Amino acid sequence: MKADGADRYFDYAATAPPFGEALFAQAESARTWFGNPSSAHGPGTAARTELERLRGTLAVHCGFSDGRLVLMSGATEANNWVMHGVMNASGSGRTLVAPDVHASVWNVCRHYADRMDVLPLDGKGRIGLAALTAAIRSDTRLVCCSQVGSETGVVQDVGAIASVCERRGILYHVDGAQAIGRIPVNLGTIACDFYTFSAHKFGGPRGCGGVFVRAPTVMPLMDGGAQEGGLRPGTENLPAVAGTAVALELSLAVMAAEAERLRELTRTVLAELEYSDTRVLVNGDPEKSAPGFLSLSFAGLDGHTLVADLSVQGFAVASGSACSENRPEPSRTILALGRSPTEALGTVRISFGRSNSRESVQAFAGALVKTVRRQTR
């Protein structure tokens, strides 16, 4: 498959092709605001002014006004910063984490395995408030989940979860990497303490993301300068932030129109599978998940083999969470939905985006059915 075959690229949950306008803005910014934002001279001051303007733009688009946006290299760094910071500061306090969180949350929790509790999910991948309430212990200090699950696209009611946490004085961390730019996010209605995001998930540049912070200061992970209020050292990546701001604006501009179109694309695939009488398990509820997400399990098949076969035919899909796809274990997210290991190992994740057309998706659906039949034989 050619690298520019965006029409057959169905892995937007791993990364979205960048907007041309974002790349242009990034290049322009690099040329125009070349000063180091930490320098006290004219170009430095100009760069700092621009950085703060962009920071304000990102915050406004996310409905965030009452805390700090700390810019980092992406959601992985931001999740590590939050999780390590809170766990180190909370003594013997425990963290309660959803099983479908990204590896950058889950693997940090494993460092503190004796202080980690796992939230149960219902059959559709949702966190029930009653289950949450029951799982909270007197020494729980942090609750952590994704707003949009990276494998199934399930959307959690983070506003209600935040209210439960707030009433108990528990910190709440939301990983919004799959949410921002895909579903409306208004942090003014989510009383969380940390909310992380990554620019490349919504068509911005890689290496840019951050965390919206309302909680007391968390210690920096690295030693260095006093950038980002002393919370994240290193010269700020102003050009990437410029590209991020443009990408977010474009994503929001087309979000409402795209949502229905992307849902229609998922229905196209499901209809083809149903028509062909293919044995498939649909994970989560595509009608209620973030638009464009489809997680399918084919019991007895190997997800990696399916992905490779489809790739040979020119279609790009994933076998699970992108960052863990080389791992032989079944996806813990899929297992948490009640699937067996055999079913979980035969899972593929399809995630559509703005460059996919109905025609290419119909072609993909046909290819998927044929591939599954061939591998079932």
Place this chain on the structure above:
Amino acid sequence: MTTHLLDTEEYMAHRETLDRPDDGTVRDAFARLPKRGCIEVRCRWERRMELQRILTDMGAFAIYLRPLTDFQEVQITALKGKVGACFETGRSATYAGAALAVMDDDHHLIVGTIRVCEKTGGLSTLPPYHRSLTVTEGDAGLLERLETDPIPFDCNTFEPDAERLATQAFVTGTSKELTTPAFYPGPFSLMVLRDGSLLRRGQCTQIATCLVKDLQDRDGLLVVPPLRSHEVARPINYPAAFKSLGAGCLLSAAVTTIASPVAVLGEKPDVPLSKQALDVLRSTSDALRQRLLRVIEGSEPYFILTGSDPKDPLGCCPNTQVGEANRLVDVGLLVKYRESAAADSCTTTIYAFAGEITARNNHPEFMVNAANRQDAAAVLTRTEGRLRVRRTVLKGLLLLLAGASLVIAGRTALAPFLPARSGFDTALAKALNVTTDTHRLYVCLFHGRETCTACETMGRLCRQTIEADLAPLTRSGFLVFREIAYDEPGNRVIKDRLGLYSSTVGLVRYDHDKPQAIRMLTEPGWSLWTDDAAFVRMLRENIQSMLPENL
């Protein structure tokens, strides 16, 4: 399960207090607060609307503006912590004040009783709203559901509520009705009065006198003193504004009949140098005075200071001149163009006289404003002139009266002026109970007829300073604390001569029966009275600098 009562202590436990901060400092301090907290900002009167806007934009609520020092300054108090989802628990809020309606910082327009979500119900029980809001408890069944399957609540009823309000029966007055200049300090963002007048928080508005008493009693309305009468605007009539602008007329602060008199870069401040500005300039150190004079005499466009204001707890390299220059910015004499927030470098600030900088494309452009500088130079040179004259006199006296040189030298170094025996001297001597052989330093608290929290605190801190820190001098009888009520008939001359308009701490040194030096600590006193340690330190240093050399 019961309604979740918000813990007031949680808001008050996390408090940021700022004294004359710039915009960035306010933003940083508010952002630094945890999810729930409180911020207190003391600022010049002219800065109040801008700071209120910044706080509102950042999600502050229950903002309250308390005028200080006879409406020359304002203390803004605001709470942080109103984010969250809206869920139904069957609560309602009732406004019980004297206005027809009020609007909070989340745009809830409260006309009589309205339904509110659990979150808003909780926020409405906080102390700033106690005076005028009553909130019902939530329904037990709905409260239980918050933990399992909460019912979303649609808080977005602003437009229908605004329309409902516009159709209310407003009391109509006559054009000849008596009016009173009023100031609404908060905590709501605005009030709509019974005659349809729209009263925004922080603005001075002319309202019907017949409405004032009730609003004072039930909503904390304040009457604007004559000093601010030039700022008082005619009120917007809400029904008329709604007819032409719709509900948006409530949201736009621009819908007003008066512009805020805040000076902006590139404009000459439209207020003359205030008494406070003159006081601050007079109390400025020699080093900064010399620097200012060099700028004026050399027609230099600006000067640069490196380091941070010693009051800034986060600043690096504290520089007292930066602190002094910032005070001059606060009182409208100077402006500062750019304050570096570079991560690892020292803060550098460019100062110029007010109205002389414009910023274009991130570059400052300067235009010397001769008239403005003349005002400042007049003050600076008068002070300088007095010192020069005094030094000349001192030389002559040293030649003629070598035996008395020590006394004269002490007088010269300490005294900002040597007044002839006058009504002022007599009144002051009487107020201080000075006898002919008095050789003392009086720590005076000048106050009006009534004492407020600030002057009571200042009095306590004065006593604490002389009784604890400087106890030997106090026991010896050299250091004495006195309170002087400047509104007493016999003390009016003191009030006029010293320009007293609010409670003020002053140091008066007497040698025999003559005042040798008077130092007024108006500005540092008001800046520091909320910080016991800083106030005591400031007072102790001032006292020590006025001690004769043999003590």
